Amino acid sequence: MAFVFLVCMSSLLVTLFSSYLYQVLLHGGNRRLPPGPVPLPLIGNLLDVASSSMLPHRSLSRLAERYGPLMTLRLGTALVIVASSPAAAREVLRTHNATITGRNSPDAWNGMDHAANSVFILPPRRRWRALRRIGAEHLLSPRRLDGLRPAMRAAVLDMRRRIVAVSELPVEVGRVVFDAMADFMWRALFSSGLDADTLHELHGVAREAALLALKPNVSDFFPALAALDLQGVRRSMARQLGKVYKLIDHEIDQRKRGGAGDEHTADDLLDVILDMLQQEGKFDGVLMMNRDAMRAFLTDLFLAAMDTVTGAIEWAMAELLQNPEAMKKQKVELNSVLGSKTYVEYTDIDNLPYLQAVIKETLRLHAVVPLVPNKAEDTVEIQGYTIPKGSTVIVNLWAIHHSAEVWTDPSKFIPERFLCKEFHFQGTDHFEFMPFSAGRRICLGLPLANRMLHALLGSLLHHFEWTLPQDAMENGLDMSEKLGLTMSMATPLQAIVKGM
Numbered sequence: 074m075a076f077v078f079l080v081c082m083s084s085l086l087v088t089l090f091s092s093y094l095y096q097v098l099l100h101g102g103n104r105r106l107p108p109g110p111v112p113l114p115l116i117g118n119l120l121d122v123a124s125s126s127m128l129p130h131r132s133l134s135r136l137a138e139r140y141g142p143l144m145t146l147r148l149g150t151a152l153v154i155v156a157s158s159p160a161a162a163r164e165v166l167r168t169h170n171a172t173i174t175g176r177n178s179p180d181a182w183n184g185m186d187h188a189a190n191s192v193f194i195l196p197p198r199r200r201w202r203a204l205r206r207i208g209a210e211h212l213l214s215p216r217r218l219d220g221l222r223p224a225m226r227a228a229v230l231d232m233r234r235r236i237v238a239v240s241e242l243p244v245e246v247g248r249v250v251f252d253a254m255a256d257f258m259w260r261a262l263f264s265s266g267l268d269a270d271t272l273h274e275l276h277g278v279a280r281e282a283a284l285l286a287l288k289p290n291v292s293d294f295f296p297a298l299a300a301l302d303l304q305g306v307r308r309s310m311a312r313q314l315g316k317v318y319k320l321i322d323h324e325i326d327q328r329k330r331g332g333a334g335d336e337h338t339a340d341d342l343l344d345v346i347l348d349m350l351q352q353e354g355k356f357d358g359v360l361m362m363n364r365d366a367m368r369a370f371l372t373d374l375f376l377a378a379m380d381t382v383t384g385a386i387e388w389a390m391a392e393l394l395q396n397p398e399a400m401k402k403q404k405v406e407l408n409s410v411l412g413s414k415t416y417v418e419y420t421d422i423d424n425l426p427y428l429q430a431v432i433k434e435t436l437r438l439h440a441v442v443p444l445v446p447n448k449a450e451d452t453v454e455i456q457g458y459t460i461p462k463g464s465t466v467i468v469n470l471w472a473i474h475h476s477a478e479v480w481t482d483p484s485k486f487i488p489e490r491f492l493c494k495e496f497h498f499q500g501t502d503h504f505e506f507m508p509f510s511a512g513r514r515i516c517l518g519l520p521l522a523n524r525m526l527h528a529l530l531g532s533l534l535h536h537f538e539w540t541l542p543q544d545a546m547e548n549g550l551d552m553s554e555k556l557g558l559t560m561s562m563a564t565p566l567q568a569i570v571k572g573m
């Protein structure tokens with residue numbers, strides 16, 4: 074037994090070492106890679122990124138201060154280039170965006186074979202383009218979003234009712250927002266609501282899947298070992314995805330039997346996808362829809378919406394609770410614009426510039442997706458350096474949003490900076506603010522996120538008085554971060570609410 078173990082271990086080491094040498098020879102030589110710390114044999118720069126107590130967006134940001142805004146790292150056998158300045162991001166997300174738009178799939182996403190159909194992972198070819206078009210036309214177009222206005226209002230009002238029910242007790246802010254957002258997304262996708270047990274199950278799934286999605290995984294740093302799934306990340310992800318798939322299957326079967334939720338208006342996203350199945354699964358001539366593809370797409374949209382929006386609102390509330398001046402200005406604005414109206418909807422957004430500024434400043438300070446990983450589909454030259462085909466090119470949005478060269482007092486919460494100068498979520502020419510990224514893979518859900526962020530945060534604040542629990546007032550609020558697919562608060566925010 075011991076002999077077999079030794080033979081396996083030595084073959085493993087030989088495989089890893091040859092793979093490392095291959096990478097060094099392939100990507101070294103006469104090519105001029107961007108500078109970076111010297112890699113150790115086998116593990117490369119893993120310790121530079123992961124050994125400190127910092128999360129990767131912060132350790133990468135610190136390394137960039139030393140090695141520059143375009144930097145090379147080797148994480149195991151993976152070659153990674155990191156862009157950490159607006160100019161470098163512009164090269165990746167605009168100048169060379171046609172080439173640097175692929176993805177190297179984290180092994181976790183291979184659970185349930187999800188990556189094969191996932192809009193997050195598919196290469197930028199016809200299937201990916203068709204999926205983005207279906208989402209954009211049938212869920213996220215202004216006409217569809219206008220049609221979802223009653224569902225948005227119902228979700229927001231239901232959230233307010235839940236808050237009133239626990240008035241003067243500590244509330245887990247992220248949890249009430251999650252429930253409202255999940256209920257809304259389910260209505261948007263399937264025209265049916267969620268009962269309390271299913272909401273509870275989905276909360277667990279979304280949290281777990283977000284942690285697993287980008288969990289540091291040996292399989293990603295040493296693809297030769299991926300089949301072994303040594304940390305069990307792929308298996309765990311498969312379990313979580315399986316739970317969502319089961320719920321989606323239930324909705325599909327119910328719809329096929331002719332049953333539908335109370336709010337079912339023909340041609341919701343599920344109807345559109347089922348129609349495509351009947352037309353042999355084709356869209357724009359691309360054969361793309363079968364049951365697996367359908368489940369994966371609906372799962373992606375649901376999961377993408379949950380932790381991002383919930384996390385952003387939680388950070389916004391945490392900042393406002395610690396910045397009484399900003400909280401006061403926000404409440405004055407809501408009172409003067411909305412008066413006795415009890416909720417905010419997207420038609421109010423244009424009249425609420427301070428709310429817009431609070432949300433932008435929150436997403437600058439706490440980029441909920443801090444690192445955007447792309448794959449170079451071909452070799453390109455950036456700023457005189459070679460970016461080899463197949464390498465992962467990460468744009469560190471967090472570093473750009475915290476650059477002292479771009480922002481005054483970058484680590485302070487100052488919504489007013491967004492009142493003085495206009496910044497759009499779709500990005501600016503200078504690439505200094507882009508919480509939804511930019512280029513061809515820009516966040517597909519941006520229009521929906523924009524509406525929901527304002528509706529949820531405004532409705533949480535208007536006519537409610539929030540305070541921190543005694544413990545947080547005395548000892549300060551724990552603002553530490555936890556990174557998974559999104560960057561959320563490590564300690565869920567608790568706050569006490571009183572109706573006004």
Ligand code: HEM
Nearest residue numbers: 192193377378381382385442508509510514516517518522
């Ligand atoms: C605060 C809210 C949100 C933020 C900050 C955010 C941010 C992002 C970022 C930075 C990306 C990566 C883009 C890239 O690779 O260049 C992304 C991708 C994506 N987002 Fe969002 N997002 C949010 C909400 C949503 C919502 C509500 C949905 C769905 C309804 C959604 C769906 C997606 C999808 C499907 C992708 C993958 C796009 C692709 O790879 O082609 N997001 N998001």
